[in-house]
Amino acid sequence: MTVRYLALSGGVGGAKLAFGLTHAVPAGELAVVVNTGDDFEHFGLHVSPDLDTLLYTLAGINNPTTGWGRDAETWSFMRALEEVGAATWFRLGDKDLALNVLRTHALRSGTTLSEFMADMAKRWGVASHIIPMSDEAVRTVIETELGPLDFQDYFVRRQCEPVAQSIQFRGASDAAPVAELQEIMTAGSLAAVIICPSNPYLSIDPILSVPGIRDALGWCGAPVVAVSPVVSGDSLKGPTAKIMNELGIVCSATAIAQHYHGLIDGLLIDTDDASLEADISDFGIAVKLSDIVMRSAEDRCTLAKTVVQFAGELGCGVK
Amino acid sequence: MTVRYLALSGGVGGAKLAFGLTHAVPAGELAVVVNTGDDFEHFGLHVSPDLDTLLYTLAGINNPTTGWGRDAETWSFMRALEEVGAATWFRLGDKDLALNVLRTHALRSGTTLSEFMADMAKRWGVASHIIPMSDEAVRTVIETELGPLDFQDYFVRRQCEPVAQSIQFRGASDAAPVAELQEIMTAGSLAAVIICPSNPYLSIDPILSVPGIRDALGWCGAPVVAVSPVVSGDSLKGPTAKIMNELGIVCSATAIAQHYHGLIDGLLIDTDDASLEADISDFGIAVKLSDIVMRSAEDRCTLAKTVVQFAGELGCGVK
Numbered sequence: 001m002t003v004r005y006l007a008l009s010g011g012v013g014g015a016k017l018a019f020g021l022t023h024a025v026p027a028g029e030l031a032v033v034v035n036t037g038d039d040f041e042h043f044g045l046h047v048s049p050d051l052d053t054l055l056y057t058l059a060g061i062n063n064p065t066t067g068w069g070r071d072a073e074t075w076s077f078m079r080a081l082e083e084v085g086a087a088t089w090f091r092l093g094d095k096d097l098a099l100n101v102l103r104t105h106a107l108r109s110g111t112t113l114s115e116f117m118a119d120m121a122k123r124w125g126v127a128s129h130i131i132p133m134s135d136e137a138v139r140t141v142i143e144t145e146l147g148p149l150d151f152q153d154y155f156v157r158r159q160c161e162p163v164a165q166s167i168q169f170r171g172a173s174d175a176a177p178v179a180e181l182q183e184i185m186t187a188g189s190l191a192a193v194i195i196c197p198s199n200p201y202l203s204i205d206p207i208l209s210v211p212g213i214r215d216a217l218g219w220c221g222a223p224v225v226a227v228s229p230v231v232s233g234d235s236l237k238g239p240t241a242k243i244m245n246e247l248g249i250v251c252s253a254t255a256i257a258q259h260y261h262g263l264i265d266g267l268l269i270d271t272d273d274a275s276l277e278a279d280i281s282d283f284g285i286a287v288k289l290s291d292i293v294m295r296s297a298e299d300r301c302t303l304a305k306t307v308v309q310f311a312g313e314l315g316c317g318v319k
Numbered sequence: 320m321t322v323r324y325l326a327l328s329g330g331v332g333g334a335k336l337a338f339g340l341t342h343a344v345p346a347g348e349l350a351v352v353v354n355t356g357d358d359f360e361h362f363g364l365h366v367s368p369d370l371d372t373l374l375y376t377l378a379g380i381n382n383p384t385t386g387w388g389r390d391a392e393t394w395s396f397m398r399a400l401e402e403v404g405a406a407t408w409f410r411l412g413d414k415d416l417a418l419n420v421l422r423t424h425a426l427r428s429g430t431t432l433s434e435f436m437a438d439m440a441k442r443w444g445v446a447s448h449i450i451p452m453s454d455e456a457v458r459t460v461i462e463t464e465l466g467p468l469d470f471q472d473y474f475v476r477r478q479c480e481p482v483a484q485s486i487q488f489r490g491a492s493d494a495a496p497v498a499e500l501q502e503i504m505t506a507g508s509l510a511a512v513i514i515c516p517s518n519p520y521l522s523i524d525p526i527l528s529v530p531g532i533r534d535a536l537g538w539c540g541a542p543v544v545a546v547s548p549v550v551s552g553d554s555l556k557g558p559t560a561k562i563m564n565e566l567g568i569v570c571s572a573t574a575i576a577q578h579y580h581g582l583i584d585g586l587l588i589d590t591d592d593a594s595l596e597a598d599i600s601d602f603g604i605a606v607k608l609s610d611i612v613m614r615s616a617e618d619r620c621t622l623a624k625t626v627v628q629f630a631g632e633l634g635c636g637v638k
Contacts, residue, residue, distance in 0.1 A: 074393050079414065081417050083442075094413035097420075101362050104363055
């Protein structure tokens with residue numbers, strides 16, 4: 001089945017919309033390119049938080065409460081780590097460990113990250129394509145008042161408390177998009193590119209930092225639409241607003257439009273932000289208003305349908 | 320505290336006596352050198368079944384039913400492996416994974432196996448010394464009717480079903496005893512060397528295959544006593560009897576005496592085998608009769624005290 005919809009996603013927030021998209025379009029026509037800037041080595045295991053969140057969510061085996069990790073998870077591994085005084089700031093559930101152990105073993109045996117994820121998606125019956133942005137290591141590093149911090153150190157261990165000054169994607173200049181993604185972007189078959197309401201700075205920018213991806217999205221011939229991760233001047237989840245403030249950016253849907261300016265054709269913003277429509281239109285970006293807060297599975301499907309429809313309208317007009 | 324008692328042990332059977340020994344002598348005076356011929360890589364993890372059985376048993380956190388693995392273990396990791404069709408013939412519990420993940424990470428980071436086990440023993444409050452026979456890889460391979468089989472493939476996956484023809488300890492000739500063990504064996508402080516009722520061919524011979532260990536035990540000045548793993552012509556547990564038969568050896572305490580001839584000064588056999596006393600004595604091996612089947616924690620302590628006493632008697636006489 002030809003891929004016609006390409007979504008860009010970070011972890012939990014992006015996975016919600018990706019889940020909706022699997023119900024809004026034929027699942028096999030959807031590919032999700034996922035941020036791997038958050039990947040890290042923990043106890044020698046290769047951990048890929050965003051990829052796994054996508055996999056678990058699309059397989060329907062995710063933890064519905066946290067949004068990350070497995071359903072009906074147990075935590076015996078963590079308790080045993082505690083017994084010996086090992087680091088427990090990063091929580092790896094017992095079921096989740098299976099994916100991490102298998103991945104680490106596969107990578108050490110010469111399998112690529114994209115091959116491994118495709119195999120796991122198949123085994124868990126996921127019809128959509130879950131594609132890491134690159135098989136090469138790109139690592140998000142937050143320059144803070146305390147010095148440079150690895151992403152998980154900043155995000156999980158320190159709960160985003162240090163003031164961010166800038167964000168780097170180490171290794172990006174030497175990385176290449178995964179071949180499957182390259183093919184999807186250049187095949188001329190895409191009907192829409194959808195930027196999920198993930199953190200633009202921490203989750204989407206790493207994807208766009210991989211040489212070739214941003215350009216290919218511009219040339220792919222399909223409308224590029226984003227869903228704002230900001231409503232009424234605050235982020236839907238996570239530290240987006242805090243980071244924007246620290247980087248000297250006023251947190252608003254307009255700032256999101258400005259950030260994606262030159263890449264996106266349309267921005268879906270919340271009806272509460274209707275007053276920003278004119279400002280965003282001034283960037284040459286089409287605006288659609290909708291309720292963009294996803295509280296339920298139904299919300300995810302509804303929002304996904306709205307995005308697809310919005311892209312369809314732009315596909316007939318803008319391009 | 321100076322080590323005065325050195326025990327040689329495989330897994331479950333040996334650990335029972337080692338547990339008893341920690342109650343029969345000051346725990347800090349006991350060192351247990353443990354078979355690592357069963358170690359293997361599974362999903363990229365360095366698994367050391369016998370070492371872990373000793374550690375868990377002496378820490379009092381072992382599974383009292385199986386004798387191996389952790390207390391109150393959970394199996395979510397294994398269930399997740401099943402979900403994706405990964406191999407499940409080797410059971411790694413969720414708590415047990417912590418030790419295996421930490422060990423694999425430590426070894427890859429340049430820590431030796433003996434350093435890692437000493438650190439874990441300390442963290443779990445074990446006063447006795449648990450020492451791998453070597454920090455180098457020695458791997459038990461069973462030559463069978465089906466060809467050579469790695470130990471865990473033979474022992475766990477195939478449940479010892481293939482007929483054994485011979486046993487190899489690959490890597491042994493290039494291995495050296497762990498430095499701490501070397502010091503214990505040559506310090507002249509030992510009061511007794513105790514060979515636990517482990518499988519002589521699969522659990523004790525790998526230890527003795529490491530160049531220098533057998534000789535050092537002969538020269539250490541302490542009596543060497545073994546507890547027979549065989550009672551009334553059958554093994555107390557595991558495949559000892561089956562393997563002896565396949566190797567053309569009649570399974571009896573006499574065969575155990577013959578096997579250890581030249582190494583041991585005394586053999587503790589079951590009162591049911593009293594009729595074999597004369598045959599064993601003919602090898603120049605002192606015999607002591609006792610109930611050697613350990614059913615309860617009390618049995619382990621009683622047997623341990625008997626062994627220590629036996630060695631004490633031999634220490635005054637034989638040497």
